Amino acid sequence: MIEIKNVVKSFDGFHALDGTNITVPDGSIYGLVGPNGAGKSTVIRHITGIYRETSGEVLVDGEPIYENPAKKALVASIPDDWFYFSSATIRDMMKFYRGFYPAFDMDRYEKFKEVFTIPEKSAIRRLSKGMQKQAAFWLAMCCRPKYLILDEPVDGLDPVMRRQVWSLMMADVEEYGTTVLVSSHNLRELEDVCDHVGIMSKGKVLLERSLSDLQENIVKMQVVWNSEDTPALPEGLQVLHTSHVGRVYTYIIRGRAEDIKGRMALLSPLMMEALPLSLEEIFIYELGGEQYAVKEIIL
Numbered sequence: 001m002i003e004i005k006n007v008v009k010s011f012d013g014f015h016a017l018d019g020t021n022i023t024v025p026d027g028s029i030y031g032l033v034g035p036n037g038a039g040k041s042t043v044i045r046h047i048t049g050i051y052r053e054t055s056g057e058v059l060v061d062g063e064p065i066y067e068n069p070a071k072k073a074l075v076a077s078i079p080d081d082w083f084y085f086s087s088a089t090i091r092d093m094m095k096f097y098r099g100f101y102p103a104f105d106m107d108r109y110e111k112f113k114e115v116f117t118i119p120e121k122s123a124i125r126r127l128s129k130g131m132q133k134q135a136a137f138w139l140a141m142c143c144r145p146k147y148l149i150l151d152e153p154v155d156g157l158d159p160v161m162r163r164q165v166w167s168l169m170m171a172d173v174e175e176y177g178t179t180v181l182v183s184s185h186n187l188r189e190l191e192d193v194c195d196h197v198g199i200m201s202k203g204k205v206l207l208e209r210s211l212s213d214l215q216e217n218i219v220k221m222q223v224v225w226n227s228e229d230t231p232a233l234p235e236g237l238q239v240l241h242t243s244h245v246g247r248v249y250t251y252i253i254r255g256r257a258e259d260i261k262g263r264m265a266l267l268s269p270l271m272m273e274a275l276p277l278s279l280e281e282i283f284i285y286e287l288g289g290e291q292y293a294v295k296e297i298i299l
């Protein structure tokens, strides 16, 4: 498990992280979503042990990660600014990784030559940005990490390679229980692959949930009432939004569909239907007060 507990990271008095809390359960695919400048890369540099927090705690399997080689060997990452030695080839970098990660898998390295169509002996600095990303993937996947941390990983990859890379990662999650944390400024990019999501804005996590929790705890009710007047809704229903077109009323209500239907039924509507919300709609209503952050990540 990865835990970020109340972390503040200050650069010359500016709080890039401002009391950030994140929990990444083992075996999950966790999407860290937020607009540019939210603090995603700063979070990731803490998890990979590059930055030391100003205050708070960054724990991997319950231990502080900073200057902790045993735990750092469990974490492989593809940062937004991937480091390679200036004249290194992929094969040179493989040797470097192999020295650092005891679980480095040479068979897999050889096999991936078929997947990633980059010559292992070309200088990394001469490769295109997308090819460098592929090289970083190739090596990170061979580390057989318990935790795979990806900072905006698919930027620069073409759609075919994107799908390829995701399916390789999903297979590792299924087969080995690998935990994946992936950041993006775009929610749509992650909604099909993640099972947990954290929304960041201005150094804080605004909301962190499993997708099933999110989807089961909010519902869109479409109701046609019996009379011209709209009856008052039952006490205690958490209505987030109401609108109507003619006599068809739409309510966004927090809670489970079955409970809400039961309570609405007491008002004897002419017709009533509970509909699921898209992930995008859920964020808009859940984060109503943070419209700006929401718009930035779903547009």
Ligand code: ADP
Residues within 6 Å of the ligand: 011, 015, 016, 034, 035, 036, 037, 038, 039, 040, 041, 042, 043
């Ligand atoms: P994101 O990855 O979500 O786009 P970052 O984590 O890169 O955001 O940055 C969050 C904020 O922290 C930004 O305002 C950025 O300018 C600032 N920041 C990040 N790294 C540094 C640094 N090394 N020195 C000063 N400010 C930084």
Ligand code: MG
Residues within 6 Å of the ligand: 040, 041, 042, 080, 151
């Ligand atoms: Mg970033």
